[in-house]
Amino acid sequence: MKIFFLLFFIFQRFTFELKDIKIERFIFDNKTYDFIYSPNLNYQYLPSLPNYEEFIFLDSDSAKINILNTSYEIKQDIFLKEEDNKKLIDIEYLGKRENKNLFKIIINPFEYNKDNKTLKIYKKIDYEIKEIKKLEKDTFRFLKEFPNKDLIKIEICSTGVYEITYKDLKNLIPTIDLLNPEYFSLYDADFKEIPIIILGEEDKKFDKEDKIIFLGKEHFSLYTLNNIYWLSLFNLNKGKRIKKYLVSQEKERVINFACESLKIEYDNLCPARSGVLWVSEEINKPTGVYKLRKEYKLSFLDNPISLKKIFLRFWPKNGNINLYIYLNDYLLDSLKFIGQPNYPRFEDFIKEKEILLKKDNTLSLEVVGSGEMVFYFDFLEIEYKKELIFEDKPIFFTIDTFGKVGVEIKNKSKEKEILLFDITEIEEPKLAENLYIDSSLISFAQYFFGKRKFYLLSKRNFKKAIKIERKILGKLEGEYDYIIITPKELYSSALLLKSYRQKTTNLKIGIALLEDIYDQYAGGLREISAIKEFL
Incomplete structure (x- = not known):
């Protein structure tokens, strides 16, 4: 079956007008600078040019800005601390809020040329927002990635390294011993595959001592930080694994802070x-x-x-x-x-x-x-x-430097099995090998080319999912005249309502569990927009 996406565009036109601008001169470090102020703009600290922000709700989760017309003036002999020129108008997607898509419009009405000390001030900007909407979409777009719809749903509550044990899966899949763990795959709520580590998969069996390790991150919404991951055990291709990289002890200088x-x-x-x-x-x-x-x-x-x-x-x-x-x-x-x-x-x-x-x-x-x-x-x-000190809790830290640098961390944990992940790209974490670990010190060295983010923990710090359950996706297929949406706690009451409606009408009545709607239309996240998509 082939799925085609048809797109159409909705245009909304807006006008931005800049008023009440003041340019005030001040002395800083014995140098003269100009400070630009307007009560309608956001100004943060002196080196920054002020900007304007507006928030807008759109039906689509994709949009772009087109500038239609501008008028501006140029001021001479302006002294700013530094150039801070940014895109004239930009749009940023902030995510779902209730059943709408929230965007931020950022307008930067100033353009400074440090060489000739001129400031271009955009007094009026006409622009339009082009909203891209989908006429048709594949409700089961993620299911086509799996040989079947039988998955393990994993719910977590905070960012960290999680473990899924043999016992966790044995309770859900009695035949787990017969499966080859090389073919296990993990997916996030958008059904994008993320890398994992399976301890003990070398023998191609999932035994009692084996574990699945993955880096989970919290999902921010107004109501919860809980996030959802999906484990697929029955795949035709081998799963994605966390890559490893080798660190050394050779360094040109040492730091013990981050x-x-x-x-x-x-x-x-x-x-x-x-x-x-x-x-x-x-x-x-x-x-x-x-x-x-x-x-x-x-x-x-x-x-x-x-x-x-x-x-x-x-x-x-x-x-x-x-x-x-x-x-x-x-x-x-x-x-x-x-x-x-x-x-x-x-x-x-x-x-x-x-x-x-x-x-x-x-x-x-x-x-x-x-x-x-x-x-x-x-x-x-x-x-x-x-200060870099590892005691009994995991630590996050960022190092922003260049060159061959050694990092020293005080070890007050008395742990010997310690892991270091490079999480600069949190969707693609890397596991460091060849750490130096003794009773008082953890150290490593590597080449730095700017900012790198790390997560250090012991095996005792592995987190447990707050809920693991087996799910069969695709239960919401079928056509009904009347649908009852209910959480599973009220399922028995929904059955009584269904029975009553069937006796008093000729309608075809169905029951949809709220949890199934979240799973199928929001990847398991409790987003109210999933109900709108379902209906």
């Missing part, structure tokens, strides 16, 4: 859903209260040395907001912004190069003033320098 970048969204209680959501926290200082302070423990920092960069995002709602930001009671900066209840826009804050404590670091937000001040704290991103 960096780590984190994005943190604090859990916030949502009484309407009887649980927590990753949503902005409302900070509300009422009239009559002069000062309100919120503290956030940075307990997730691992052996910190210094802060490289911290980024905070806020959404002002009501009032003239006076915000003071502290790190360990040291004032980082103060911000002033005006709440916009009907047309909220975010405000960003960036600070670089601050000292961190070895533990018990605290970020504090303090609002001061007599009137009402309401805003939302969305998230923080933090990049910091850390």
Whole structure:
């Protein structure tokens, strides 16, 4: 059977107009620079040219920008710290939100020429968004990759190295002993094959001591970080395996520190859903209260040395907001912004190069003033320098350097079976071989050509999936006049409803389990858009 995709285009036209531009001159390091400001733009730190961001929902998950017309002016004798020219208009797909596709439109209305000190300012830009929609699609596009629809569904909850044991599979596939593990394959929620390691596959049998090892990553949505993987045991071709690479102990210099970048969204209680959501926290200082302070423990920092960069995002709602930001009671900066209840826009804050404590670091937000001040704290991103110490937990770290460099990690774990993965390309991790490991030190050396990301752990740190089950895909085939969608916990009630409808109507009635819809139309992810696709 051949599947053809037919495409058509939907055009939406927009106009961007730039107003209220100010160019202010200042002195920095005994040099003169210009700072460009507009209340309608996002400006972050001095070397950056401000830009404009807009968010839009589209039916399609694919779109492109066409520029129709522009008008601009050129300013002479402008002194910027550096060139920061970017694409005039860009569009970025942010993923599914409920049943729509969310995009970010980024407009960079400034173009600076450092050689002749001129600044081109785009005052008006007419553009269109060309949305690409599919008229027909292959509902079972992923099933054609497998000889059959009999799969193992694996659910995980965080990023890390996971193990699937003989016992895990024996309970689901009693004949697992008869299968050749060389033909086992693992797929993500998009049904793209990802590499794995099978310990003990050399004898072409899956025995009691054998394990499947893979690097799983969390899936971000508003409601969960859980992700889904699919294990196929009955394949015609051999599965994809994690590649190995050889490290040495020969080096020109040694480092014992690295960096780590984190994005943190604090859990916030949502009484309407009887649980927590990753949503902005409302900070509300009422009239009559002069000062309100919120503290956030940075307990997730691992052996910190210094802060490289911290980024905070806020959404002002009501009032003239006076915000003071502290790190360990040291004032980082103060911000002033005006709440916009009907047309909220975010405000960003960036600070670089601050000292961190070895533990018990605290970020504090303090609002001061007599009137009402309401805003939302969305998230923080933090990049910091850390000492490399391996104790009882896995460590992520990033090294950005050049040359033949040795990396030394203090070993306080007393573990001997330690693994190092290069996860720079997280979909294609590589396992390092020839690590030096003793009771106090872990070391390796290799050529670095810029930034590399690593994940170090012991075999004791292997994670377990929160759920493993056998699934038969393709259950939703058939035509019905009336369909009852239900979670499996309410399946018995759905049967009663089906029986009642059949007695009172002449309709052909079917029952679709919500879990089956997620599996078949969203790769197992609990995305509400899967229900729309099903219907």
